[in-house]
Amino acid sequence: MEQRYMQIGQAAERTGLTQRTLRFYEEKRLLNPPTRMEGGFRLYSEEDIQRIEHILQLKQNLGFSLADIREMLEAEEAISALKAQFREFSTEQKIESLENATRVIEGQMGLIERKIDQLSSMRDFWQQKRAKYNQRVKEIQDEQTSINVTS
Amino acid sequence: MEQRYMQIGQAAERTGLTQRTLRFYEEKRLLNPPTRMEGGFRLYSEEDIQRIEHILQLKQNLGFSLADIREMLEAEEAISALKAQFREFSTEQKIESLENATRVIEGQMGLIERKIDQLSSMRDFWQQKRAKYNQRVKEIQDEQTSINVTS
DNA sequence: TTTGACCTTGACGTAAAGGGAAGGTTCCAG
DNA sequence: CTGGAACCTTCCCTTTACGTCAAGGTCAAA
Incomplete structure (x- = not known):
């Protein structure tokens, strides 16, 4: 599998992070140690970039x-690790691991949905305020117009 | 206007913050200096609590x-400050200040909506994964069932 | 083989957001 | 009018998430 690699400078540019931050994330084990050139320069794959973007989303x-x-990334990795052994599992083990994965996913979705709900209610709040202000503008403009007409 | 006040302990409990954090927010001028008892104890009003909850949302x-x-709270306060003088404004000033307020609001709404969009796409992503896993579970169960039937 | 861009590790610095404890004051229930 | 709980300020400490050198090694093109 021919892979297209980039050095840390380009990876930083792609993701909008600094080189320091990429090294820092690696140090904190959010990123797996990337491949290196013989001289020691880090080489990032497209997959690495996606992982970084995933992190930024979270x-x-x-x-x-x-x-x-x-922790969340580790949980996800645990799932894909299971996936790799999947064929050798008994039916029960298969179902269990799938249901396990589903639980993890539903946990994430729960968080996301709660956040969306709260944001929606914030949006509605501002939405109403804006409507009120627009209404006021219209009222004032109408007033003004009627004065012009009657004058 | 009779006000019902609470001390910092209760305010902390209500908001889920620590007393330290409340004092810290005050120090950072996120909260207006609350009224005090003669001895110096802080007294929080229901309005103060709402402001704190607003901060937590943000x-x-x-x-x-x-x-x-x-900064955002200050912008909001600037708006309500204008509101107080509103009667004395010329029509043009009125319209301008309303449109100004609308711009502030739309800024906030823009942020919120972008966030909702991104969260939605995350949700969809997980949603699909979950559906895939559920599908797999069903397949496996069906397989199992047919074996039971034929055996 | 030199040059300049790019990269390495390591050490130290720092802003943000509080935590924690000391030492003193206030409140109020008994 | 007193004891204990709750609160006050002040000061220093910690964690998180990086920024910023410094001193040196690597890569690729000329």
Whole structure:
């Protein structure tokens, strides 16, 4: 499988992070140690980039700490590890591991949905305020118009 | 206007924050200096509590820093300050200040909506994964059933 | 083989968001 | 009018999430 690699500078540019941050995430074990060139330069694959973007989603949208994110990534990895052994499982084991995975997923979805709900209610709140202000503008403009007409 | 006040302990309990955090937010001017008892004990009104809850929404759901939140609260206060003088404004001033307020509101709504969009796409992603797993479970169960039947 | 861009680790620095404890004051129930 | 709970300020400490050098090694093109 021919892979297209990039160095840390480009990876940083792609993700909008700094090189320091990429190294830091690696140190904190959010990123698996990337492949290296003979001289030691880090090489990032497209897959690595996606993982980074995944991390950023969790961080920026859900507001998790890096420690939390690491746990979540580990849970996901545990699932794919199971997947690899899947063929050798008994039917019961298969079902159990699938249901396990489902539970993990539903946990994540629960978090996301709660957040969406709260955001929606915030949006509605502002939405109403805006409507009120627009209404006021219209009222004032109508007033103004009627004065112009009668004058 | 008779007000029902509570001390910092109860305010902390109500909001789920610590007393330290409440004092800290006050120090950072996210909260207006609360009224005090003669001896110096802080007294929080229901309004204060709501402001705190507002702050928590901004912090937890939108992930803003306290500094950002302070700016946003100040913008909101600027709006209500205008409101107080509203009667004395010329028609043009009225319209301008209303449109100004609308712009602030739309800024907030934009942030919220972007966040909702991103969360929605995350939800869809997990949603699909879950559906796939559920499908697999069903397949396996069906297999199992047919074996039982034929055996 | 040199040059300049790019990269390495390591050490130290720092802003944000509080935690915790000392030492003193206030409140109020008994 | 007193004892204990609740609160006050002040000061220093900690964690998280990186930023910022410094001193040196690597890569690729000329």
